Amino acid sequence: MKVIDILNKSDKAVFSFELVPPLKGGDINKIYEAIEPLIALAPPFINITFHRDELEYRELPDGTIKKVTVTKRPGTVALAAAIMRRYNVDMVPHIVCGGATRHKIENELIDLNFLDIENIMALRGDPIPGQRFFSPEEDGHKYSCELVEQIYRMNHGQYLDDTLTDSVPTNFCIGVAGYPEKHYEAPNQACDIENLKRKVDAGANYIVTQMFFDNSKFFRFVEKCRAQGITVPIVPGLKPISTLKHLEMLPRTFSIDIPQELVKEIRSCKNNKEINQVGIEWCVTQSKDLIAHGVPAVHYYTMGKSENIQEIVKQVF
Numbered sequence: 001m002k003v004i005d006i007l008n009k010s011d012k013a014v015f016s017f018e019l020v021p022p023l024k025g026g027d028i029n030k031i032y033e034a035i036e037p038l039i040a041l042a043p044p045f046i047n048i049t050f051h052r053d054e055l056e057y058r059e060l061p062d063g064t065i066k067k068v069t070v071t072k073r074p075g076t077v078a079l080a081a082a083i084m085r086r087y088n089v090d091m092v093p094h095i096v097c098g099g100a101t102r103h104k105i106e107n108e109l110i111d112l113n114f115l116d117i118e119n120i121m122a123l124r125g126d127p128i129p130g131q132r133f134f135s136p137e138e139d140g141h142k143y144s145c146e147l148v149e150q151i152y153r154m155n156h157g158q159y160l161d162d163t164l165t166d167s168v169p170t171n172f173c174i175g176v177a178g179y180p181e182k183h184y185e186a187p188n189q190a191c192d193i194e195n196l197k198r199k200v201d202a203g204a205n206y207i208v209t210q211m212f213f214d215n216s217k218f219f220r221f222v223e224k225c226r227a228q229g230i231t232v233p234i235v236p237g238l239k240p241i242s243t244l245k246h247l248e249m250l251p252r253t254f255s256i257d258i259p260q261e262l263v264k265e266i267r268s269c270k271n272n273k274e275i276n277q278v279g280i281e282w283c284v285t286q287s288k289d290l291i292a293h294g295v296p297a298v299h300y301y302t303m304g305k306s307e308n309i310q311e312i313v314k315q316v317f
Helices: 003-009 028-039 076-087 102-114 144-155 189-202 215-227 246-254 260-267 272-292 307-316
Strands: 014-019 045-048 054-059 065-070 090-096 119-123 173-178 206-211 234-238 297-301
Touching: 003 090, 003 173, 003 206, 014 028, 014 307, 028 076, 028 307, 045 076, 076 090, 076 102, 090 102, 090 144, 102 144, 119 144, 144 173, 144 189, 173 189, 189 215, 206 215, 206 246, 206 297, 215 234, 215 272, 234 272, 246 260, 260 272, 272 297, 272 307, 297 307
Parallel strands: 014 045, 014 297, 045 090, 090 119, 119 173, 173 206, 206 234, 234 297
Antiparallel strands: 054 065
């Protein structure tokens, strides 16, 4: 089932969560073990992140330095198909512009279509480590709205090879990212929402936001989106804080603020076990408030950990 249909047809808020593929050489059974308690709570769809290749400089035995391409977390498409087959749940694999040509993306979309996966999260992706700015591949997409356009065209039977005849349209529901505190590259929030409007106008069906810890910022963001004519569903994304390191890592990595009240609570904890509980309680409060304000769903970022998400979902849904 398409995510947009799930969001529009459900008579109450639903939850979804995001998985990270295991590192290369990792065991898929550990993914199954981590998500089975969440599967038991009946999420209607699950996202699978995609991680582009990275460049590393490695020192060889003779002392020379060699630049190598490293794939750290392969298997997004295969993992999505495996989980969908095993648990009969709709999957939303991520497709990113970074590191891919338009033809590579088209072939990935064809594979997903053959697997009867109907949902896509279309993202630009971040610069690879060592790059200050995002750089697209030659014949790749610079902006996520261009990726959305490519998927939308395929949904209308328009492939890159315009000599094809009787080409079969794909049937993807397209999700995109929104930023309640603006994307870190945008000069201001107004420009950022204009960029989001371009993605919706290009064919996006719904929006999932970056994590945030202050619901008032989400509500203002939604108001501004609606004022700009963005009418598609907007799903809030949440991440419970679970360790002291998150106070530094999350703002630095995702360009977000953490409310002072939450910072004080975390710093008063004696250990990460207490911090994890504070994070759960804060996220439960956020979730209940968002649902009370009519959001169609709440999306949780697990970042490889599911125990705290399980507790939150049990208390909220």
